Amino acid sequence: MKNSSRRGFMGKAFGAVAGVGAVASLYAMKKTWDPLPSVKAAGFTTLDMSAYNENELVTEKWRGKPIFVLKMTKDMMAKASDKEKSRLIQVGDSHFMVCLGLCTHLGCIPGYNPDEKTFLCACHGGMYDYSGDVTKAPPPRGLDIPPFKVDGNKLVLGEKGPEYTKMKETGITL
Numbered sequence: 001m002k003n004s005s006r007r008g009f010m011g012k013a014f015g016a017v018a019g020v021g022a023v024a025s026l027y028a029m030k031k032t033w034d035p036l037p038s039v040k041a042a043g044f045t046t047l048d049m050s051a052y053n054e055n056e057l058v059t060e061k062w063r064g065k066p067i068f069v070l071k072m073t074k075d076m077m078a079k080a081s082d083k084e085k086s087r088l089i090q091v092g093d094s095h096f097m098v099c100l101g102l103c104t105h106l107g108c109i110p111g112y113n114p115d116e117k118t119f120l121c122a123c124h125g126g127m128y129d130y131s132g133d134v135t136k137a138p139p140p141r142g143l144d145i146p147p148f149k150v151d152g153n154k155l156v157l158g159e160k161g162p163e164y165t166k167m168k169e170t171g172i173t174l
Helices: 002-033 037-042 074-079 082-086 162-169
Strands: 045-048 058-062 065-071 089-091 094-100 111-113 118-121 126-129 134-136 148-151 154-157
Touching: 045 058, 089 148, 089 154, 094 154, 148 162
Parallel strands: none
Antiparallel strands: 045 154, 058 065, 065 094, 089 094, 111 118, 118 126, 126 134, 148 154
16 A cells, blocks of 8 residues: 555656646747747837928838838829829828838839839839839739838838728738
8 A cells, every 4th residue: 555655646746747847848949939029129110200301212121121101292192093092101191102112023122213203113114103003014013011000100110000901901902
């Protein structure tokens, strides 16, 4: 009887140590799979939209990709079609074109011509208007709009707000 109770105790003790070791191992594995804090911080970029000038293209950086930010002039807004206006982001009283600065054809970086208010991808001749929509093929679609959230006078890239969700649901962006 004494031997069986000692053996039972040893089995239970071994099981408890093995269980604690298994939980500790699972916790350590989960921690290695989590992204580093520096990677999490790179996922969001906050832009102060009051710093931009009209019809002046500024290239920002988000997740290692170029982001084009273009503030619309009153003349641009007056001439804009409903389709072009649907691609623009309103922050306060101003409208902005904010998109990934990569051609949707082969990923080249299009250049902006402020006089004509158009983008030209020199690699294959694709053209975009000032809202980022395709005006001349071969690009299959307009410049992609990154996930964003309007927060007062700021734009947070990487966070999906109601404006971005609406654009995605209507098929304006992927």
